[in-house]
Amino acid sequence: MAKSHVVIVSYPMQGHVIPLMEFARRLTNEGIKVTFVNTEAIHKVVTSNLEEKEGDLLHMASISDGLESPEDRKDFRKTLKAMVEIMPGKLEELVEKISEEDRSKVTCIVADSFMGWVIGVAKKMGIGSAAYCPSSATTQAILMCAQKWIDDGLMNSDETRLIIVGIPQNNDMIQLCETMPPTKPSILPWMSVPGVDPGLLFQFSKVAAEECTLADWILCNSSYELEPPIYNEFPQLLPVGPLLAGTQKDAKQTGQFWQEDSTCLTWLNQQPTSSIIYIAFGSIATFTQTQFEHLALGLETSNRPFMWVVRKNENCTFPDGYVERVGPRGKIVTWAPQQKVLAHSSVACFISHCGWNSSLEGVTNGLPFLCWPFISDQFLDAAVICDTWKTGLGFDKDEEGVVTKDEIRRKIDELLGDKVFKDMALELKEKVTCSIRPGGSSYRNLCGFIDWVQGKESR
Missing domain, CATH: 3.40.50.2000 (Glycogen Phosphorylase B;)
Incomplete structure (x- = not known):
């Protein structure tokens, strides 16, 4: 029987479920039991496309998002409200149920970095926590700098909402750190999502990133070699990737929303x-x-x-x-x-x-x-x-x-x-690829996290 049990909570989108499922697989390969949590709507899609059972150590579970229709789920504002007001209580209920019905104690709760509120649930329940970034470390670092950019006057912060919060004050290039090339304000992550208020997306992303900094670990599906300036400037971000099914012999990618044409x-x-x-x-x-x-x-x-x-x-x-x-x-x-x-x-x-x-x-x-x-x-x-x-x-x-x-x-x-x-x-x-091989930097970081979950001394 597995001694450690990790609960992983994914943001309800294809590009989030797949990398978090691969992370879950790496944990189960080390004998760690994983409960993978989606919203009920996404859970139905993912489980219907699983070609075969992922093994005894990986259990798929779901919690309600409190939304009544697919149209409601297309409304970003309604989705965010449900995440903040409804889903934390549902996740807490699920973790308590796991503790009652399963003999393996929940050792850690892992939050998709876009679901920062999950870290608050883990803290409330006295459980170890980690944030896992399915996006680049560069994206995560930018979101972590949001408040600093407001304080420095690069972003507006009119709380009266007369001006959309998070919009750059001008078109000047923004530089995340001295070793990185300047960035156009127009390509900041919250500035280019059609149909979504950039101010709303900025506030959501900013809060999620701040909540992730409270986790015991912030893991990134990346490597030092891909984004070296970011890891030098933000040492709290720990690369453990790239974690892809294709890097493991005969492994199949899981978490797909659609049937593949092989x-x-x-x-x-x-x-x-x-x-x-x-x-x-x-x-x-x-x-x-x-x-x-x-x-x-x-x-x-x-x-x-x-x-x-x-x-x-x-x-x-x-x-x-x-x-x-x-x-x-x-x-x-x-x-x-x-x-x-x-x-x-x-x-x-x-x-x-x-x-x-x-x-x-x-x-x-x-x-x-x-x-x-x-x-x-x-x-x-x-x-x-x-x-x-x-x-x-x-x-x-x-x-x-x-x-x-x-x-x-x-x-x-x-x-x-x-x-x-x-x-x-x-x-x-x-x-x-060297970074994920035994002895590589991402491999060592992942081993360190696994050892922490299992309560062992570092290798």
């Missing part, structure tokens, strides 16, 4: 080495019909083979005769086993929305990027890829805000025509 792997097996452009934009990015057509035609006129993930809920249509024209050169799927795709020898580059999970998956497979961010921290991640790692290029939009078919074709040719991008990607891959 037939695409057979198609990849028939393609030449380093020939395929892989295109995927995560679980929530959307296109206008005009932009969708430009992307389709840009891929077609590149005259290169490609695999494109087009979700079932993407409400755009292909140009007339498109599928017939691209024929066997273009493989279009509704959802792909992405880590296996990116690890395939036939893939040459990754056109990505630059979510942190996808960024890590590309890095660990030594792939160069074409960056197409849509919301939130994706713009920061794209900047890191292009300006810091120098393993990718961004797209330029025309005067109407469209990435044209000619721009897409041009950037594909530039990226794949310059060997430097691939060389830089392979160099970064080697550094990062």
Whole structure:
């Protein structure tokens, strides 16, 4: 029987569930029992897509978010209110129930760093706590600096709400630390989420980050090699990654919201080495019909083979005769086993929305990027890829805000025509994969956390 029991609570989004599920798997591999907690709505989706039971040590559980309909869950303000007013009590009830019914004591509660209120529940119950950051350490550090930026006059803080709190006072570049390049205010995580009040998102993110600083550990799905200036300036952030299913032999990625189309792997097996452009934009990015057509035609006129993930809920249509024209050169799927795709020898580059999970998956497979961010921290991640790692290029939009078919074709040719991008990607891959091998920095940090959970002396 497991001596230690960890409760992990995820934010209810695809890009959060997957990395936290992989973290849970690493704990169960060490004999730690894990109860993984989603909201009831997300729990139903995740468990329905589990191909097989994850083992006796991983138990999936859910708590109510107090919301009555899917439409309510699309309302960010209602979701935040439920998290603050309803979910803490529900989580406390669940932990008490576990203590009554399970003989293994809850040793630690791990909060998704966007669910900082979970740390307060752990403190109230006298249980050890950790925050786990599914985004980059750069994003977490920026959120941790929010109050300082207000104090320094870089962000407004009009509590009367006459001015939206958290909006930069001007367009001057913001520098997180001296060893990092300056950041455009427009790409701060709370400034670019369509349909969400940036002031509301700023306040939520700021409070969550402050709550995470009260945890015993702040763990990041990253490595020293990926973001060295951040870890030098913010030593309380501890990298333990990249934790990806693809870095473990025969491991399957879990936590998917959609069924994967594994037939695409057979198609990849028939393609030449380093020939395929892989295109995927995560679980929530959307296109206008005009932009969708430009992307389709840009891929077609590149005259290169490609695999494109087009979700079932993407409400755009292909140009007339498109599928017939691209024929066997273009493989279009509704959802792909992405880590296996990116690890395939036939893939040459990754056109990505630059979510942190996808960024890590590309890095660990030594792939160069074409960056197409849509919301939130994706713009920061794209900047890191292009300006810091120098393993990718961004797209330029025309005067109407469209990435044209000619721009897409041009950037594909530039990226794949310059060997430097691939060389830089392979160099970064080697550094990062070393960090998670036995003896590597992320490996040692993860072992230290596991030992703490199990109450052992440090290795």
